Amino acid sequence: MAEQITPQEEGKKSLNFIEQMVEKDLAEGRNGGRVQTRFPPEPNGYLHIGHAKAICLDFGIARKYGGTCNLRFDDTNPIKEDVEYVDSIQEDIQWLGFRWENIYYASDYFGQLFEFALWLIDHGHAYVDEQTAEAIAEQKGSPTVAGRESPFRNRPAAESRDLFLRMNSGEFDEGAMTLRAKIDMASPNMHFRDPIIYRIIKTPHHRTGRTWNVYPMYDFAHGQSDYFEGVTHSLCTLEFEVHRPLYDYFIDRLIESPFKTEDNYRTRQTEFNRLNLTYTVMSKRKLLQLVKEHRVNGWDDPRMPTICGYRRRGFTPASIRNFVDMIGYTKYDGVIDVALLEHAVREDLNATARRVAAVLHPVKLIITNYPEGQVEMMESVNNPENLAEGTHPIAFTRELYIEREDFMEEAPKNYYRLTPGQEVRLRCAYIVRCTGCKKNEAGEVTEVYAEYDPQTKTGMPESNRRVKGTIHWVSTSHALQAEVRLYDRLFTVENPMEEKDRDFLELLNPNSLEVLTDCYVEEDLATARPYDHFQFQRVGYFNLDPDSRDGRLIFNRTVSLRDTWSKKKNR
DSSP: OOOOOOHHHHHTOOOOHHHHHHHHHHHTTGGGGOOEEEEOOOSSSOOBHHHHHHHHHHHHHHHHTTOEEEEEEOOOOTTTOOHHHHHHHHHHHHHTTOOOSOEEEGGGGHHHHHHHHHHHHHTTSEEEEOSOHHHHHHHTOBTTBOOOOOTTTTSOHHHHHHHHHHHHHTOSOTTSOEEEEOOOTTOSSGGGSSOEEEEEOOSOBTTTBTSOSEEEOHHHHHHHHHHHHTOSEEEEEGGGGGGHHHHHHHHHHHHHSTTOOSSOOOOEEEEEOOOOBTTOOOOHHHHHHHHHTTSSSSTTOTTSOBHHHHHHHTOOHHHHHHHHHHHOOOSSOOOBOHHHHHHHHHHHHHHHOEEEOEESSEEEEEETTSOTTOOEEEEEESOTTOGGGOEEEEEEOSEEEEEGGGBOSSOOTTOOSBOTTOEEEETTSOEEEEEEEEEOTTSOEEEEEEEEOGGGOTTSGGGGOOOSOEEOOEETTTOEEEEEEEEOOSBSSSOGGGOTTSOGGGGBOTTSEEEEEEEEEOGGGGGOOTTOEEEETTTEEEEEOTTOBTTBEEEEEEEESSOOHHHHHTO
């Protein structure tokens, strides 16, 4: 279910440089006092955490200033695009708590863009080039060396028009011809050196089928789509900053053409820093490689930086939005420590997640002086951060499961859990004194023995007797068996994309997933639903995986209770 943004959360946002720009535009009456943004993903993959930052900005600006934000799919390359991605993108945006005003597609404008391209040809601003892509690239020169003109640059406009129409009719093979803008082959901006604006693609389009055999390039379609829709603030990441003059150039030509709208406005592109996280790759190509080579279990693998991966891992929409607020928007790229994202989800789940008991590495504890067959229902607090959420019952019996690490036969001085002769409190139950243990032939502890003090039940006067250790437990006769998946960071190095001399696959963390099949959780979790969040007491934050069914419970670790990676890194 999608989560809505609260007014309190909205109020936390500070004024960033883009908001300052928008407020200045409104004060000056620019664009008739209108604010309109758009989120324009290409439907060629699943959205990742970097897109979440753009989503929060595009939709957040529109909401804050009473404007509108549209969702537009930049579907100009049918080779890579699919309806599956269209559907997933819509689901992710709604899950994050945002709503679009309208849904558009770049393909909605293919007819207008095609007619505009013909106008450019007729007015000497574009020509059909028959050179190969390699020859065109070689002729473009370098930032310090001017490019060379194509031998087809000055062909008659009527000839280019005829060839362009025949390109679209399917007469020529892919790669045989392109349509190029005729700008300036000596420009210091490489993007102005007669960029390709149309190419031949004969793959059927997911919306238009085989209607078109030529498709516009992103730099040509993007700005015009913004203009046709009435976008006032086109917000992009910093890699598009060098494309902005070309964006403006095509808008200028469009305004000169018969396709100018009646509204007196001018769309403007503004860039902000993209999101880069440590121990993470954001490249769609590399993420697709991980999926196709089965290095991960699909796009929603909880180790993936995709929004659906974070959702499956147990991250909340509020935690991601709060994280984006923490890092803010600037004009400078950098790498954000993933620990900050983990802090954001810990902070949110600490306030909202229900506390339950779960034993991941069980060993049996037998309370030898507790009556056999007796069952007491202890009251466990649902969330100490919000006592209004009340309590729930948990069964206490003679035989319990405890964590194996909560017992040591020979313990060091500062060990405050179970060891022979030492007392601990069983959470929300009694104080027990350890009396010994039983081992198998291999010397492994199979059972731990203890005696309880019946006067120390939580809530009784004697319960205030202090002991240094408290451990959690579940009843062996009431607990439910569960599978627990412990997810960790997918890469072993902080900046895998900077390791230029190594294949990024060599940097994968071989311990990024540990599956525990012999775990026990309290029986109250039988009613848990997929994606429900819990704090496993003393262990970490977990959620129920959607693979759970027919009484088979599967939990994913969202994050541990504390950041353990920083300690590893600083050793």
